Amino acid sequence: MGNAKQYKIVKSDQEWQEELSAEQFRILRKKGTERPFTGEYDYFFDKGYYLCAGCGQKLFTSESKFDSGCGWPAFDREIEKGTVEYEEDFAFGMRRTEILCSNCGGHLGHVFDDGPTETGNRFCVNSASLKFEK
Numbered sequence: 001m002g003n004a005k006q007y008k009i010v011k012s013d014q015e016w017q018e019e020l021s022a023e024q025f026r027i028l029r030k031k032g033t034e035r036p037f038t039g040e041y042d043y044f045f046d047k048g049y050y051l052c053a054g055c056g057q058k059l060f061t062s063e064s065k066f067d068s069g070c071g072w073p074a075f076d077r078e079i080e081k082g083t084v085e086y087e088e089d090f091a092f093g094m095r096r097t098e099i100l101c102s103n104c105g106g107h108l109g110h111v112f113d114d115g116p117t118e119t120g121n122r123f124c125v126n127s128a129s130l131k132f133e134k
């Protein structure tokens with residue numbers, strides 16, 4: 001939003017609304033946030049891949065997932081450099097770094113530098129933005 005970046009996957013709001021649930025649309029396309037401790041992948045540690053719920057791009061693996069206790073799924077890195085995009089976000093009087101799917105521009109969540117592993121990163125992601133695949 002607000003920048004001219006062209007993503008590979010470009011759809012109108014109406015098209016997205018037809019494909020996504022109301023909650024997914026609100027979060028992925030309108031930068032919403034799910035309520036903490038409510039998402040289906042918060043306490044979920046099966047082995048597999050996490051894909052963008054909007055376009056299917058692989059974003060994270062289960063190996064990078066950890067229990068952050070913050071109420072949302074957390075990962076310490078993206079699956080590969082370039083799959084996640086970063087944007088400065090000054091909403092709500094905070095300075096945060098928003099993370100987006102690089103293929104469709106879908107809002108994923110935010111990344112913080114207080115992660116417990118060697119990367120130091122905590123990718124805090126909405127479950128609604130993800131689709132798990134074994």
Ligand code: FE
Pocket residue numbers: 052053054055056057101102103104105106
């Ligand atoms: Fe995507």
